[in-house]
Amino acid sequence: MTKLFLFDIEGTTTDIHFVHKVLFPYSEKRMRDFILLHKDDPKISEAIKNVQDTVFEEEQKKLTLDEIIDKLIAWIHSDRKHSALKEIQGHIWDLGYSKNDFKGHVYEDVHPFFRSILNSGKKIAIYSSGSVHAQKLIFGYSEAGDLTPLISYYFDTKIGGKRESTSYSNIAHAVKLSPSEIHFFSDIPEELSAAKSAGLKVTQVLRPGTKSSLFPSIESFEELYP
Numbered sequence: 001m002t003k004l005f006l007f008d009i010e011g012t013t014t015d016i017h018f019v020h021k022v023l024f025p026y027s028e029k030r031m032r033d034f035i036l037l038h039k040d041d042p043k044i045s046e047a048i049k050n051v052q053d054t055v056f057e058e059e060q061k062k063l064t065l066d067e068i069i070d071k072l073i074a075w076i077h078s079d080r081k082h083s084a085l086k087e088i089q090g091h092i093w094d095l096g097y098s099k100n101d102f103k104g105h106v107y108e109d110v111h112p113f114f115r116s117i118l119n120s121g122k123k124i125a126i127y128s129s130g131s132v133h134a135q136k137l138i139f140g141y142s143e144a145g146d147l148t149p150l151i152s153y154y155f156d157t158k159i160g161g162k163r164e165s166t167s168y169s170n171i172a173h174a175v176k177l178s179p180s181e182i183h184f185f186s187d188i189p190e191e192l193s194a195a196k197s198a199g200l201k202v203t204q205v206l207r208p209g210t211k212s213s214l215f216p217s218i219e220s221f222e223e224l225y226p
């Protein structure tokens with residue numbers, strides 16, 4: 001019997017385009033002012049130095065502060081996964097969420113489904129490649145309000161990659177359940193396949209644009225409301 005419901009975020013609880021259409025453009029728009037205002041904060045000045053070092057290694061150019069800002073914006077466009085960019089974006093998004101400039105997108109069926117899970121005495125966990133910090137922001141400042149009190153566990157790729165079955169065994173171990181007591185929802189067949197190999201129950205969530213697969217699927221969590 002299922003005791004824990006485990007959710008992917010992007011493409012499952014949340015529009016797959018939220019990051020690229022809301023978060024990335026917001027960080028681009030705020031990048032210049034944010035850097036100019038915070039360039040002397042220890043974490044930000046370290047990140048600025050990291051960008052400078054990376055560009056020096058790759059292009060043998062020593063960038064000015066203005067050029068560093070341009071480079072960071074170029075990296076947003078090319079979706080470069082550079083730790084300095086992620087660090088700075090994280091701070092910009094913290095401010096954006098807390099000022100209510102945008103909210104974490106969650107589909108309308110998510111909050112009622114979360115409620116029905118808790119009402120039946122079961123628990124909720126999240127497993128996403130975004131950091132646990134970023135996950136808590138999406139659900140803490142979501143369009144459906146603060147959903148974090150409903151969520152018992154958060155996992156990111158520190159527990160392992162989403163397409164590796166050991167990650168799902170690690171999650172089962174971390175929550176002290178047998179894999180068969182966990183039900184995993186994702187839009188990505190490779191993730192469902194990895195979870196299934198570890199013994200989890202799996203369902204594919206088919207949001208607009210998701211390609212279907214051979215896994216059992218739903219188009220909305222409403223299909224599972226009791």
Ligand SMILES: [Mg+2]
Pocket residue numbers: 008009010011012186187188
């Ligand atoms: Mg996904």
